[in-house]
Amino acid sequence: MRLRQRRVGVGMTQEGLARVIGITFQQVQKYERGTNRIVASRLLDLARSLGVTVDYFFEDLPDHALRGEHCPGPGEGADLPALMAERDTLILVRAYHRIADPDVRRRLIDLVKSLGTT
Template sequence: MKEEPHSVDVHVGKTIRIQRLLRKVSQTELGDRVGVTFQQIQKYEKGSNRVSASMLVEIAGALKVDVRTFFDDLSTPDTANDNTAPSEEFVISREGVLLNAAFFSIKNEALRKKILKLVQAIAKTGELDTEAAE
């Protein structure tokens, strides 16, 4: 019987994936930068293989992030909840990360707020409301 990945390993793996996608780096490219295969990067991202401290430092350097980034928002083991909500699943998905990056690349804050209101209106009604879009 295979053991489930530890919640910390899953969290670190998800964070590696998010940071990699935000920087538009493929698993192969990240693997090449740190000296492992893309399959190993996949296992790290799923949390099925633990990332050693030295490899975490290598990955942080390859992605140009502070190594502490991988532990941001980490729950303590007593409060960790292994059930990921559907909204969290979207946020860490490729589409979610790319949507987030595209949204925050819009420099005009007023435009971002209008886009947010439009999306909220669409979600509320299930269809495009022309008044909400204005």
């Protein structure tokens, strides 16, 4: 999920990322879906290509996930990471951070909150 989030965040396609690290875009798809595990050397390639450290992919993971224990599924607290990986969410966040005026940012947050309650 973090792989997709970063790739979309920097405006790179699956094909572009695959080309940079020398794999097929289908392999990138499998990594992003969690179908295939990412070996350490490939994770390092991905991190370098996306301009982050390997630690980026492990930030904000709950302690139980780092220990290999049960990770929450849908409805168990996993909703926020899934929402953050959606393309529209990333577009909205990038646009929000380009707003220089803090008052405009606050008004935008208030507007979005009010629309979400209807």
